[in-house]
Amino acid sequence: MAPPSAIEVEAVTDTSGVTIPDPLSAPIRSNEILGRRKKTDKRQWGVAAPSDTSHFRLKSYEGKPKARRWDHYCSHEAKVRKGNSLKAAAKFLSTPGLISLGGGLPSSEYFPFEELSVKVPVVGHFSEQETKESGVVITAGKHDLANDKSIFDIATAFNYGQGSGAAQLLRYVTEHTELVHSPPYEDWRCTMSIGSTSGLDMALRMLSRPGDMMLSEAYTFSAAVETALPLGVRIAGVPVDAEGLRPDSMDDILSNWDVNVQGARKPHLLYTVPTGQNPTGATQGKARREAIYAVCQKHDIFIIEDEPYYFLQMQPYTGPNAPDIPPPSSHAEFLQSLVPSLLSMDVDGRVMRLDSFSKVISPGSRIGWVTASAQIIEKYGRHADVSTQNPAGMSQLILFKLLDEHWGHAGYLDWLIHIRIQYTSRRDVILQACEKYLPKEIVSWNPPMAGMFHWMQVDFRKHPDYPEKSIETIEEEIFMRVIEHGTLVMRGSWFYANSEDKHDTLFFRATYAAAPAEKIDEGIRRLGEAIRAEFKLEKGAAGENRHANGH
Incomplete structure (x- = not known):
């Protein structure tokens, strides 16, 4: 089923005046964002233009609490890092009439690209075939x-930029x-990254020290x-x-x-993946997140x-052969269906959220x-300016053309609803295959809600060679048997x-993200076949499993 179409709105350009809704604290709708944007000046979009995300926020945060200071956790590296002085000078590049003989910015005259074109879906017609x-x-x-055709172009995107993106x-x-x-506090900000693994690396450099x-x-x-171990940071696993x-186990620890x-x-x-956690697929509910916070x-x-x-986050799983639950009928319903993030309940500024388009x-x-x-x-920006620098300009330009100019916020939400339905279908395929092929007296699982x-x-205790063989040996033998x-x-x-922690449970992780439905089904059939062989099970005439050796 196709997601709801984006609502058409009157076009508003980045250089024209707009009417700002009042009050600014009112809830934001996806189709109102263009109308809420503040009037801009062309100079703020130039090469390596510095920016502060507070200028891009749409609501007023007056009266909200300020974030706590985290100086007591900042590393020596984070405290002494000064950033890139040459990038700081870029703020003068937009000065009218300025002749720049300063920064080492190559002329776009020597970029061997005149146009960049990509073919993308129209809203509501997202499949590969469509x-x-x-x-x-x-x-x-x-x-x-x-030429006043867009606020972002090759001459700008393909040059140097700020670490903030x-x-x-x-x-x-x-x-x-x-x-x-x-976010429910006043001084929250965003900055671009080159992915969440890099974001975690920077966070650990900023907020930890060897031995932590x-x-x-x-x-x-x-x-x-x-990422953590080479920095001298070990991880304490929470059950x-x-x-x-x-949260009770974390509190006890x-x-x-x-x-x-x-x-x-x-x-x-605390490093946590609250939604569709890798590898367990678990999703923390709202009450769980509140307790953790x-x-x-x-x-x-x-x-x-x-x-x-x-x-x-997917449609609820209601069992094999159950009727499909209709997708969200509006953007508001879709957003309401999402489990609130830790960021959305962060009144202290104690959450560093890593998001990704990956x-x-x-x-x-x-x-x-x-x-x-x-x-x-x-502090993150100072680090980025002298390490990763900004994300690739080519990628930023492509995503800007797709997300901002083509789909808009409403169209992107439509895409996310489409992705939700596609992953729900894949999740249901693997669960139905597990019900059909896996010996339930040996293998158990919880239906993933996301990811x-x-x-x-x-x-593993039902393995015919347990306890003579250890859990590690049994895991290795199952793995090779599946191969x-x-x-x-x-x-x-x-x-x-x-x-170094002791573990008395044995798990395997499968993904339903890449393979088509028929391959997922066949892969799980082979997995069930391998487990039966390893545990010396055979299928009886009535379909039940039993140990071949009579156990």
Whole structure:
């Protein structure tokens, strides 16, 4: 079913005056954002133009609390880093009549690109086939800004830029963040990133020191562990359940922290993936997130909220052969259906949220954004200016043309609803295949509510060679047996937050993100076949499983 079409609105250009709705504190609708934008000056869109996201916010935050200061957690590196003095000089480039003999900005005359064109879907017709048949070509020219055709062009995007990203796309993600999360404190800001893994790396450099321990789910994103360990930061795994990280367990760990036993000071950072968690697929509900935030307030924990799967929240799973639940009928209903983010309940400015286009547009764009307090964003920007610099200008230009000029905020929400329905269908395929092919006395699972991953627990104690063989050996043998049967699933041990912790459960992770439905079904059939062979099960005449050796 196609998502609701974007509501048409009267066009408003970036150089024309607009009527600002009153009061500014009123809720924002996706089709009102153009009308709420403040009048702009062409000079603010130029090469390497500095920007402050507070200028792009649509509501008034007067009377909201200010974020707490985090000086007591900032690393020495974060405190002494001064940023890039040459980029600071870029603010003078827009001065009328200025002849720049300063910055080393190459002339766009020598960029071997005159136009950039991409074919993209029209709103409401998002499938690959529809895009092929009815998609439209959007084009960026080299000098569109100078010729008043657009506020972003090749001459600007393909040159050097600020670490915060191009103002044109930064404005869009700021508005999007306000529309979806509306942070409840005054001095929140956004900045662009080159993806959330880079964002986590910078956060750890800013907010930790070698020897620290950081909290995370007991099973966590493996790249997070691999990012932290070389920086001297170990992870303390917090037990999880079907709804993700357990706040009572986190409170217990922090309340009873023993520096001598742990070999580290009490943690002050929490890294969490609240929605469609990688690898468990668990999603923290609203009450769970509120409880986690309360524990963080109690122990003064700073939260790194990594949310690449936030918009992959799916329709409720109602079982095999159940009728489909209709998709959201409006943008407001869609946004209301999303579990509130930790950012949306952050009154202290203790959340650093990492967002990304990787799972909903394209991983290869290498574009994401960070939302946090002005203090944290300023320090992040100083780091970016002398390391990653800005995200690739080519990617920023393509995304700006698609998201801002072509789809707009309303069209992007339509796309996200489309993605929701597609992932719901894929999730349902893998769950139905599991019901059909997997031996339930050996394998159990909870239906994922979001994300890309299906987390399956295997009762290793029913393996015919247990306890003679260890859990590690049984995991290895199951993994290789599955490979022999022609499919691949990830071993749960690869996602341990702390490999030194003892684990008495065995998991495997499957994804339904990439393979088509028939391949998902066949892959799970082969997985079931492999598990039966490994556990010496055979299928009886009535369809029941039993141990071949009679156990």
